């Protein structure tokens with residue numbers, strides 16, 4: 001990775017930690033992905049040449065930068081959705097600073113509503129917003145998953161109660177090979193075999 005982008009990611013990691021510590025309102029926290037989890041997802045994108053990436057939960061663009069950097073290597077694009085206008089604006093600015101803004105379509109709105117009208121097909125979907133809506137969002141996306149798609153979800157170990165319906169949904173599917181990777185807050189990895 002270029003030192004400029006690595007430097008920006010380091011800065012965002014420090015900002016997110018400090019900001020979230022002093023911000024009492026949960027909805028205003030950045031809640032950025034753990035660096036190792038973001039790194040692993042970028043390896044998954046690059047190693048299997050994924051080009052049609054969808055992220056649900058942009059925040060200020062930390063994980064989006066990792067995805068966009070990987071997408072640049074594969075010739076792909078990222079669509080990322082968040083309902084918070086202030087974070088959406090921060091993500092826009094951070095992606096510009098990374099020189100990766102042209103790789104990303106940032107969509108402002110409720111993810112379930114956006115997904116219902118979103119065009120296109122995806123070979124990687126990353127759930128990192130509200131875990132309660134993930135099962136419905138998965139259903140809405142199903143017909144638009146390309147063969148061999150990866151469907152990822154963070155917080156598989158940190159928020160067992162909130163993510164349980166999603167994990168039950170995915171585990172019940174014989175056409176998906178599913179494993180929870182104990183990295184960061186727990187990454188659910190489902191492969192549409």
Ligand SMILES: C[S@@+](CC[C@H](N)C(=O)[O-])C[C@H]1O[C@@H](n2cnc3c(N)ncnc32)[C@H](O)[C@@H]1O
Nearest residue numbers: 031032033057059062063082083110111129130
């Ligand atoms: C855990 S943070 C995402 C962190 C981000 N992936 C990163 O690593 O920087 C979750 C984000 O999802 C957004 N969010 C939560 N529920 C949502 C929904 N139903 N629709 C759209 N965005 C939602 C929040 O505004 C928040 O920014």
